[in-house]
Amino acid sequence: xxxxxxxxxxxxxxxxxxxxxxxxxxxxxxxxxxxxxxxxxxxxxxxxxxxxxxxxxxxxxxxxxxxxxxxxxxxxxxxxxxxxxxxxxxxxxxxxxxxxxxxxxxxxxxxxxxxxxxxxxxxxxxxxxxxxxxxxxxxxxxxxxxxxxxxxxxxxxxxxxxxxxxxxxxxxxxxxxxxxxxxxxxxxxxxxxxxxxxxxxxxxxxxxxxxxxxxxxxxxxxxxxxxxxxxxxxxxxxxxxxxxxxxxxxxxxxxxxxxxxxxxxxxxxxxxxxxxxxxxxxxxxxxxxxxxxxxxxxxxxxxxxxxxxxxxxxxxxxxxxxxxxxxxxxxxxxxxxxxxxxxxxxxxxxxxxxxxxxxxxxxxxxxxxxxxxxxxxxxxxxxxxxxxxxxxxxxxxxxxxxxxxxxxxxxxxxxxxxxxxxxxxxxxxxxxxxxxxxxxxxxxxxxxxxxxxxxxxxxxxxxxxxxxxxxxxxxxxxxxxxxxxxxxxxxxxxxxxxxxxxxxxxxxxxxxxxxxxxxxxxxxxxxx
Amino acid sequence: xxxxxxxxxxxxxxxxxxxxxxxxxxxxxxxxxxxxxxxxxxxxxxxxxxxxxxxxxxxxxxxxxxxxxxxxxxxxxxxxxxxxxxxxxxxxxxxxxxxxxxxxxxxxxxxxxxxxxxxxxxxxxxxxxxxxxxxxxxxxxxxxxxxxxxxxxxxxxxxxxxxxxxxxxxxxxxxxxxxxxxxxxxxxxxxxxxxxxxxxxxxxxxxxxxxxxxxxxxxxxxxxxxxxxxxxxxxxxxxxxxxxxxxxxxxxxxxxxxxxxxxxxxxxxxxxxxxxxxxxxxxxxxxxxxxxxxxxxxxxxxxxxxxxxxxxxxxxxxxxxxxxxxxxxxxxxxxxxxxxxxxxxxxxxxxxxxxxxxxx
Numbered sequence: 001x002x003x004x005x006x007x008x009x010x011x012x013x014x015x016x017x018x019x020x021x022x023x024x025x026x027x028x029x030x031x032x033x034x035x036x037x038x039x040x041x042x043x044x045x046x047x048x049x050x051x052x053x054x055x056x057x058x059x060x061x062x063x064x065x066x067x068x069x070x071x072x073x074x075x076x077x078x079x080x081x082x083x084x085x086x087x088x089x090x091x092x093x094x095x096x097x098x099x100x101x102x103x104x105x106x107x108x109x110x111x112x113x114x115x116x117x118x119x120x121x122x123x124x125x126x127x128x129x130x131x132x133x134x135x136x137x138x139x140x141x142x143x144x145x146x147x148x149x150x151x152x153x154x155x156x157x158x159x160x161x162x163x164x165x166x167x168x169x170x171x172x173x174x175x176x177x178x179x180x181x182x183x184x185x186x187x188x189x190x191x192x193x194x195x196x197x198x199x200x201x202x203x204x205x206x207x208x209x210x211x212x213x214x215x216x217x218x219x220x221x222x223x224x225x226x227x228x229x230x231x232x233x234x235x236x237x238x239x240x241x242x243x244x245x246x247x248x249x250x251x252x253x254x255x256x257x258x259x260x261x262x263x264x265x266x267x268x269x270x271x272x273x274x275x276x277x278x279x280x281x282x283x284x285x286x287x288x289x290x291x292x293x294x295x296x297x298x299x300x301x302x303x304x305x306x307x308x309x310x311x312x313x314x315x316x317x318x319x320x321x322x323x324x325x326x327x328x329x330x331x332x333x334x335x336x337x338x339x340x341x342x343x344x345x346x347x348x349x350x351x352x353x354x355x356x357x358x359x360x361x362x363x364x365x366x367x368x369x370x371x372x373x374x375x376x377x378x379x380x381x382x383x384x385x386x387x388x389x390x391x392x393x394x395x396x397x398x399x400x401x402x403x404x405x406x407x408x409x410x411x412x413x414x415x416x417x418x419x420x421x422x423x424x425x426x427x428x429x430x431x432x433x434x435x436x437x438x439x440x441x442x443x444x445x446x447x448x449x450x451x452x453x454x455x456x457x458x459x460x461x462x463x464x465x466x467x468x469x470x471x472x473x474x475x476x477x478x479x480x481x482x483x484x485x486x487x488x489x490x491x492x493x494x495x496x497x498x499x500x501x502x503x504x505x506x507x508x509x510x511x512x513x514x515x516x517x518x519x520x521x522x523x524x525x526x527x528x
Numbered sequence: 529x530x531x532x533x534x535x536x537x538x539x540x541x542x543x544x545x546x547x548x549x550x551x552x553x554x555x556x557x558x559x560x561x562x563x564x565x566x567x568x569x570x571x572x573x574x575x576x577x578x579x580x581x582x583x584x585x586x587x588x589x590x591x592x593x594x595x596x597x598x599x600x601x602x603x604x605x606x607x608x609x610x611x612x613x614x615x616x617x618x619x620x621x622x623x624x625x626x627x628x629x630x631x632x633x634x635x636x637x638x639x640x641x642x643x644x645x646x647x648x649x650x651x652x653x654x655x656x657x658x659x660x661x662x663x664x665x666x667x668x669x670x671x672x673x674x675x676x677x678x679x680x681x682x683x684x685x686x687x688x689x690x691x692x693x694x695x696x697x698x699x700x701x702x703x704x705x706x707x708x709x710x711x712x713x714x715x716x717x718x719x720x721x722x723x724x725x726x727x728x729x730x731x732x733x734x735x736x737x738x739x740x741x742x743x744x745x746x747x748x749x750x751x752x753x754x755x756x757x758x759x760x761x762x763x764x765x766x767x768x769x770x771x772x773x774x775x776x777x778x779x780x781x782x783x784x785x786x787x788x789x790x791x792x793x794x795x796x797x798x799x800x801x802x803x804x805x806x807x808x809x810x811x812x813x814x815x816x817x818x819x820x821x822x823x824x825x826x827x828x829x830x831x832x833x834x835x836x837x838x839x840x841x842x843x844x845x846x847x848x849x850x851x852x853x854x855x856x857x858x859x860x861x862x863x864x865x866x867x868x869x870x871x872x873x874x875x876x877x878x879x880x881x882x883x884x885x886x887x888x
Binding site for chain 2: 262263264266318321322325326327328329330331332334335336337338339341342345346455459462463466497498500501504505507508509511512513
């Protein structure tokens with residue numbers, strides 16, 4: 001649909017209509033085959049007026065009245081051949097019917113015409129449309145377009161289409177060349193073309209009589225498969241790292257608060273949600289200004305501060321009073337999470353809200369056909385790395401970090417040497433909550449923002465913390481990335497749900513073996 | 529001897545209250561529901577019978593959780609799983625009892641016809657037998673709890689860690705049951721039951737019978753739990769809760785004590801689930817959601833941990849409030865529930881029972 005829209009805007013911009021009347025009449029009045037011939041003739045003309053006519057036919061705007069063919073749009077009608085305005089509308093008009101076969105022809109023809117558009121996006125879309133459903137009649141047009149094409153991406157797609165067409169018709173030399181070109185492709189569809197060459201019919205005889213071509217096809221196929229396999233691996237790698245970074249962001253804050261106070265903060269997921277909704281609000285503030293693309297610059301600190309403020313309030317009002325009763329803390333924070341969810345529902349409604357990506361985060365890099373790395377995810381990986389780095393600096397280079405580490409390792413001793421543990425608790429809790437807010441800000445770019453956002457991440461972030469162990473950032477990092485990889489690898493193999501179940505079951509068993517996680521601080525206590 | 533046990537369980541006042549409750553369940557409710565005509569102001573409608581029946585099922589679960597949390601110090605956030613497993617096991621039987629009366633008029637349950645399955649998957653073996661399914665109700669939750677508990681307690685997983693992995697367990701099970709391929713109806717679970725033991729399920733008499741059975745199970749569970757916790761076993765359990773290491777160094781194998789009470793608790797939950805399904809008429813994977821299991825914990829906390837009677841009160845109070853709120857102010861129920869969680873943990877560490885004791 002997008003290609004149609006882009007194409008349309010180009011068409012509207014193009015000049016007045018003037019086409020061969022006979023061809024137009026054939027399109028309007030002829031039978032199926034005549035219509036196809038007319039479409040081919042229009043494509044050969046290759047001018048914008050022809051494209052406009054075909055688009056009108058595609059959109060069901062073509063009507064006949066008497067001997068004239070009309071393009072009837074909402075704003076008025078024009079004569080299809082001359083482009084002259086027709087008003088008032090003549091009586092007794094009839095729609096020109098295009099059946100599915102003809103619509104297919106029309107689609108291909110339009111794509112071929114768009115290939116010569118001056119707009120690169122239109123050409124790219126058209127070239128994509130053509131891969132796999134081009135028609136021999138379009139070969140000259142594609143060649144013409146190729147000769148003029150300057151953009152590498154479009155060119156590559158066109159070469160592929162050309163090769164697949166030449167494979168069907170051309171002389172031996174051009175076919176051999178075509179097979180070689182196909183071998184360079186990264187498009188999974190070309191595999192079918194190559195496989196077709198190597199097929200045998202029922203009697204066990206190759207359908208392709210020429211052995212050279214078969215050998216060449218075999219070689220190309222091997223190259224192609226190797227490349228596709230790499231593409232797939234790269235894709236899995238990317239999604240794994242991406243999931244890992246999301247998990248890391250979600251779990252980092254939890255690791256601090258849990259490590260420090262030994263309490264599981266069930267409202268952690270809702271702090272993520274608070275961050276996401278803060279991003280939403282900031283985005284709305286920027287919406288009508290020209291600085292919309294800059295809103296993340298404001299949203300990141302805002303979501304940190306809001307979530308941190310909520311977290312510190314929680315610590316002061318509730319968690320502080322439940323010291324030494326971790327199970328009760330768990331229940332109380334769960335109550336807080338319910339209230340936060342309902343608050344958000346009351347203010348913003350139960351439905352998901354729309355957080356738009358800034359322009360520089362939409363789109364992505366297409367490694368291979370079908371393997372796209374979205375910019376939003378790339379930025380989130382970078383963002384997670386940045387947050388991790390800042391956390392590391394904060395914990396190892398600042399006084400607060402020193403206190404936090406001290407309290408985590410031995411609260412009583414830290415208190416004895418004069419660390420204000422109560423204040424450290426509040427600040428550290430605020431820090432952990434703020435990081436949850438940052439996670440929410442990042443997640444708002446790739447996930448649905450709704451009242452249940454936090455619930456979807458809470459179990460996962462617990463698993464990361466439990467797996468990684470407490471007191472070290474390294475554990476959290478390894479656990480997050482490890483879970484990301486495990487999830488995605490299993491997912492490719494067994495589907496998303498079973499992968500998740502397998503990971504959960506694995507963690508349950510892992511905890512039996514190493515109750516303190518992968519990277520526990522060593523100690524002698526039986527009760528850790 | 530019998531007198532000794534009865535004295536050990538409750539004093540004269542306790543027994544009197546219990547007798548009053550029994551009369552209410554077995555005499556007053558059936559009379560008001562079945563014998564009093566529908567237009568009379570004293571008539572108790574089917575809605576209330578089902579609601580009380582449901583709450584009694586929840587109360588059984590609350591007593592079961594109190595056994596492990598209040599007496600052994602193990603906070604399970606996965607008891608909803610055992611409850612749901614019992615429900616599913618009995619639901620299988622109820623699904624088979626529908627026979628060919630489903631939407632598709634086929635001998636298979638509707639969801640299987642819909643998925644175009646030609647024969648029953650292995651989980652459904654012998655599921656048309658009442659006894660077999662009744663056995664599954666006990667065995668499946670019990671076995672799962674035993675295996676899980678064996679590994680967890682042996683490696684001394686405890687505290688919040690144990691809570692979190694029980695939560696992970698129920699979460700994983702929920703995902704599993706959401707799949708159609710698991711063979712238990714996916715998202716929709718089981719519903720639309722027609723008969724139980726070939727008796728139509730929707731009649732007032734059947735409803736009352738189920739209600740009475742649930743009441744009897746609740747009272748039985750309470751007495752069993754009370755008997756257990758006042759025995760020597762119960763004292764060891766409480767000692768484990770308060771200082772596990774000391775009990776270990778005294779020569780007790782704490783793993784077995786914990787494992788026994790944990791498995792028993794799961795089995796009781798399974799039975800409660802089996803009683804819940806025919807009364808409420810539906811079971812789906814939502815019952816396994818972590819939120820449901822945490823709610824069970826709050827029933828216990830509201831009533832008072834380690835009191836057995838408290839959790840029954842708590843289940844009644846919280847679920848009564850839930851029924852009231854979801855009808856009167858649906859948008860405020862989560863606020864109310866959240867507040868209950870916070871206020872009870874902050875200000876009522878011993879729950880309602882603690883308040884009552886302070887008064888007395």
